[in-house]
Amino acid sequence: xxxxxxxxxxxxxxxxxxxxxxxxxxxxxxxxxxxxxxxxxxxxxxxxxxxxxxxxxxxxxxxxxxxxxxxxxxxxxxxxxxxxxxxxxxxxxxxxxxxxxxxxxxxxxxxxxxxxxxxxxxxxxxxxxxxxxxxxxxxxxxxxxxxxxxxxxxxxxxxxxxxxxxxxxxxxxxxxxxxxxxxxxxxxxxxxxxxxxxxxxxxxxxxxxxxxxxxxxxxxxxxxxxxxxxxxxxxxxxxxxxxxxxxxxxxxxxxxxxxxxxxxxxxxxxxxxxxxxxxxxxxxxxxxxxxxxxxx
Numbered sequence: 394x395x396x397x398x399x400x401x402x403x404x405x406x407x408x409x410x411x412x413x414x415x416x417x418x419x420x421x422x423x424x425x426x427x428x429x430x431x432x433x434x435x436x437x438x439x440x441x442x443x444x445x446x447x448x449x450x451x452x453x454x455x456x457x458x459x460x461x462x463x464x465x466x467x468x469x470x471x472x473x474x475x476x477x478x479x480x481x482x483x484x485x486x487x488x489x490x491x492x493x494x495x496x497x498x499x500x501x502x503x504x505x506x507x508x509x510x511x512x513x514x515x516x517x518x519x520x521x522x523x524x525x526x527x528x529x530x531x532x533x534x535x536x537x538x539x540x541x542x543x544x545x546x547x548x549x550x551x552x553x554x555x556x557x558x559x560x561x562x563x564x565x566x567x568x569x570x571x572x573x574x575x576x577x578x579x580x581x582x583x584x585x586x587x588x589x590x591x592x593x594x595x596x597x598x599x600x601x602x603x604x605x606x607x608x609x610x611x612x613x614x615x616x617x618x619x620x621x622x623x624x625x626x627x628x629x630x631x632x633x634x635x636x637x638x639x640x641x642x643x644x645x646x647x648x649x650x651x652x653x654x655x656x657x658x659x660x661x662x663x664x665x666x667x668x669x670x671x672x673x674x675x676x677x678x679x680x681x682x683x684x685x686x687x688x689x
Contacts, residue, residue: 396620396649399542405661408541408687409454412668415684416455419675427675428457429487429513429668430479434472434498435465440491447489450664456671459485465495472498473506480508486678487513487671510678513670515567524570524689531670532689536568538662539600539621540575540689546651547598547619551576556593558582558609558639559602564623568600571689589613601639611644620645620652623659 419425429451433444444460451458461475472490479488488511494500504512509519515533523530543550555577559565565581572579582592584603593599593613601609602623614620624639638655646652653659669687676683 396646397546397651399546399619399621399651399653399658401538401542401653401658402661404542404545405538405665408662408665408669409450411684411687412665412672413454415672415676415687419672419681420455423679423681425675425679426455426457426484427486427671428459428484429489429671430459430461430482430485432461432463432472432475432479432488432490434463434467434491435495437491437493440493444491447664447667450668451671454668456668457484467495467498469498469502472503476503476506480506480511485511486675487511487667489514489667511674513667513674515670516563521562521567524567527574531674532571533563533567534663534666534670535564535602535623535659536571537666537670537689538659539568539623540571541666542621542653542659542662543598543619544575549575550598553577553597554580554595555598555600556580556582556596557600557602558589558593559600559604559623561602564600564602568602572598572600574689599640603639605639606637607639607641609640609645611641611646611648614645614648616648617650618648620649621659622653622655625655625660 431444431447448458448460479485488507504516509517512531515531520530555572557565557569560581560583569579569581590613594615598619600621606626606628622638622640626637627634636656673683673688
């Protein structure tokens with residue numbers, strides 16, 4: 394392997410350390426403890442693991458963690474009423490409703506009921522619009538984590554050619570906006586892109602966020618390019634379940650200048666950025682300076 398490994402797990406520890414320092418200062422200087430509320434509806438096992446992990450890490454950095462677990466048959470009215478209570482609670486600076494929601498609940502209705510200033514997932518239509526127009530917003534955690542990893546590894550991103558493979562509202566589109574904000578030339582590619590391999594070969598930065606296991610082979614990668622693999626796919630291999638990304642790691646690592654592994658790359662950054670967003674929201678709510686190096 395020639396590529397430098399971008400260790401998201403180690404970098405996430407650094408980010409959480411910065412968050413913890415900022416939280417300690419907010420508590421010591423202003424008597425303010427940032428608070429994150431996580432709402433989980435139903436018994437989805439993957440979501441339960443996430444929520445446990447979020448709660449644990451929230452407490453570890455000195456923040457207040459508020460967990461609301463609701464039964465799967467919770468009515469939309471009851472869920473919206475809870476969101477309104479959290480919107481009005483001054484101890485809560487960040488609100489996250491764990492997705493996916495049970496089928497009978499309207500996800501976009503619920504997300505857009507969250508106060509945009511407390512929307513630490515960055516999914517509210519107001520935050521999407523603010524990000525797209527280059528204004529101060531809450532930024533989705535996974536793209537923010539990718540941006541932090543890129544800045545840390547490459548320094549200035551100005552003038553670089555970036556290809557984002559994937560056009561989801563959660564990763565692809567906001568990732569493109571963030572890269573534009575850092576003066577990259579950005580192409581959004583997807584499953585219908587003609588000559589996808591040729592498009593990807595032009596890129597100094599490749600962000601793979603398409604949700605297809607090992608879709609991007611090494612011969613699509615420009616020698617020396619930086620590859621950020623957002624995919625987390627469970628596949629069967631040699632009779633075992635393994636986690637793989639959206640790029641074929643071995644062949645891409647042989648060509649790329651730097652690459653994130655799966656697991657241990659982008660994943661750990663997502664929760665670290667959720668904590669960073671909560672501190673940012675708390676500072677904004679109280680008219681205090683935002684933490685440096687933790688925002689877009």
